[in-house]
Amino acid sequence: MTRCPVIPVLVIPDLSLARPIAQALVAGGLTTLEVTLRTDCALEAIREMSKVEGAHVGAGTVLNGDDLARATEAGAQFIVSPGLTAEVAAAAQRHDVPLLPGVANAGDIMRGLDLGLSRFKFFPAMANGGLPALKALASVFGKVKFCPTGGISEDNAAEWLAEPAVTCVGGSWLTSGQFDAGAVESRAHRAAQIGR
Ligand code: 3PG
Numbered sequence: 482m483t484r485c486p487v488i489p490v491l492v493i494p495d496l497s498l499a500r501p502i503a504q505a506l507v508a509g510g511l512t513t514l515e516v517t518l519r520t521d522c523a524l525e526a527i528r529e530m531s532k533v534e535g536a537h538v539g540a541g542t543v544l545n546g547d548d549l550a551r552a553t554e555a556g557a558q559f560i561v562s563p564g565l566t567a568e569v570a571a572a573a574q575r576h577d578v579p580l581l582p583g584v585a586n587a588g589d590i591m592r593g594l595d596l597g598l599s600r601f602k603f604f605p606a607m608a609n610g611g612l613p614a615l616k617a618l619a620s621v622f623g624k625v626k627f628c629p630t631g632g633i634s635e636d637n638a639a640e641w642l643a644e645p646a647v648t649c650v651g652g653s654w655l656t657s658g659q660f661d662a663g664a665v666e667s668r669a670h671r672a673a674q675i676g677r
Contacts, residue, residue: 482648487672489655493526503530505662509669515541524555531556546572607632619646642676
């Protein structure tokens, strides 16, 4: 979470795009990459992107222990989940891999704290009340840090990153639309400077 202010949330439709996307993002200065397990080639994409020098590749949309096992076997260095379940938390411990689970309310955070976690994805950030909701939660859980994701864009990322409880943000905007290496690198470059 502390490597870069923005974690690109990636949906890789075609394996041939995996390396060029990772190269463009890393060239722009974003080195922590979340590959969502939403496409058939996602696990292979994790393998391919992990070969790109400087890339720190993890898996997102990890829904259960089996997903987590497959992702770590493919080389995922961290795990992101849209929610928090005891099964995913136990699997992360078993595989000794960092877990960033999604939380949406105080009860979710308390369950996470009980499991020994203190870093969470606030998801879906905008639909779930936006910055006012995050600030209200952060005021209760002093040591907890968040990666808001869902509705974050180049236009509002700085506002989120100005909140002390926000360590980084996640978003899909870096690679939205038809792949264009130059455009992705430029977006990554701008994103890497946000809040700096
Ligand atoms: C996710 O896939 O984790 C988020 O839904 C990404 O949200 P965004 O597309 O609004 O950035």
